[in-house]
Amino acid sequence: MMKRKQGILSYALIILGAIMASFSVALILLPNDAIDYGTAGVAIIISKLTGFQLSLCVLFVFLPFAVAGFLFLGKKFTIKAALGSVIYMLGLEIFENIPFELNTEHFLAVAFGGAILGAGLALILRNGGCIDGSEILANIVVKRLSDKTGRNYSLTPILLIFNALVYITCFVVIDSTAALLSLLVYVVATAVIDHYTDHFEAIKQVTIITQDPDGIIRDIKEKLNKTCTIMDSRGAIAGENNTLICYISFFELPLMKDIISTHSGSFSTVSTIDEILR
Template sequence: MKKINYKYIFSLLMIIVGAFMAAFSVACILLPNDAIDYGTAGIAIIVSKLTGLHLSVSVFLIFLPFLILGGITMGKNFLVKAIAGSAAYMIGLEIFEAIPFQLNVEHFLAVAFGGAILGGGLSIILRLGGCIDGSEILANVIVNKLAQKKGFNMSMTGILIGFNACVYAAAFILINRNSALLSLLVYIIATAVIDHFTDRFEAIKQVTIITKNSDRIVEWIRKDMKKTCTVMDSSGAVSGNNKTIICYVTYFELQKFREYLKELGDNTFITVSTIDEIMLSH
């Protein structure tokens, strides 16, 4: 009989909580104060405002292609978590749009508060390996393709900034300048909160693995992750001779690393650090 994975179930429940926090922020604070979300949710809000399409339907239609892309490129576990988060987000929008809620403060303070709640909700989702924003999935895919074709790793920061610049430019042109500027404040506050709790999820992550089972791990990195890595001899004062493996991944790929290394079940020591830049000399 297969054991119930209570930790996995708890992670799904917390992703749902994070999605409801994000939905509350958007429906009850940001939209009533003339601000919008960022990423694909921001696109969905613009489409909803221009066409009259129901917001949750618009979110679903915009996010669906990115959800499929994420499932193909990042695996079943990511897909399940992304579906749970996006479904909870859409249900939350339906619920909170129907609840009368008024925050009697200045627009600036309301938007700052809403951005902090949004960032908190998204931090929970990202830390547990989920996602409700297609721009992050797209950025991850682009970074991986560049790594495979060009042989170098880059952060998702530039891609995400470019994507959201287009979203806010569209808001500036199609809605109004106040909405675009308030939405930019949402982005700054939300990403500051996310970066604090996820150690800058858009940056490159260096995974250092000290193990006696290096061949199996290297094979998995090459075949399943389609990544390269560096392998060095090392020695521990207690463990004796080992191999040290160094690999560079994105934040979403890091979740796959964690899941795989848990399945190994041997004495493997792993550290993760954030890398600002990787330079190549020729």
């Protein structure tokens, strides 16, 4: 029952986060000549150049990434990503028709809008969702590289390259002011996201204390295609046990939590790893 309540709460928070993100984009950022980043930024550029409805542009740009996410990242992740994206698109459709004007300087409005956008995206990410195709793309690339080489990779380089291309395109086809204001959105939003998700794009180290190491290792291998480092340890009360260390991405954390929860007597800690030296 507790797990079911937590599942319902996670979906509710994804919906709230998507509403916050669409509110920020439609009513604060776009009226102040700034755009969102990632695939949403691509959709906004297409909408501005073609005059097509923004929500439809978001749908058409995101859809291929959602399909790829279903094929490579699994059903559960895709369901949450699809839910967040649908609410985001509906929010854009609704908020665009609401007369609202933030009477302040562009710089302040964009900083405020970026903070709201970042808070909404942080809610989505912390609950296993995603509304941006660039994050799905980065996950797929990192997963494929990890499966092929056996090494762990950060999402950061892929996301930076993708967003750099978005802002360069904005600079060329729209204007320099829009590009610079949009870059400010990215800086503010990612600062808020990093604060509440502890650098979601970085590698995560999961340290698991357990008396059932074989079962957890088997599940991690089958469900995440990852391996673990095993250390003997001893608890003051529990006695002999094992400490497992595993490196995963932020988007693999929900599945790791499910694995650990099925093995009674196990608990874990999660920390952010900036770099792994070899």
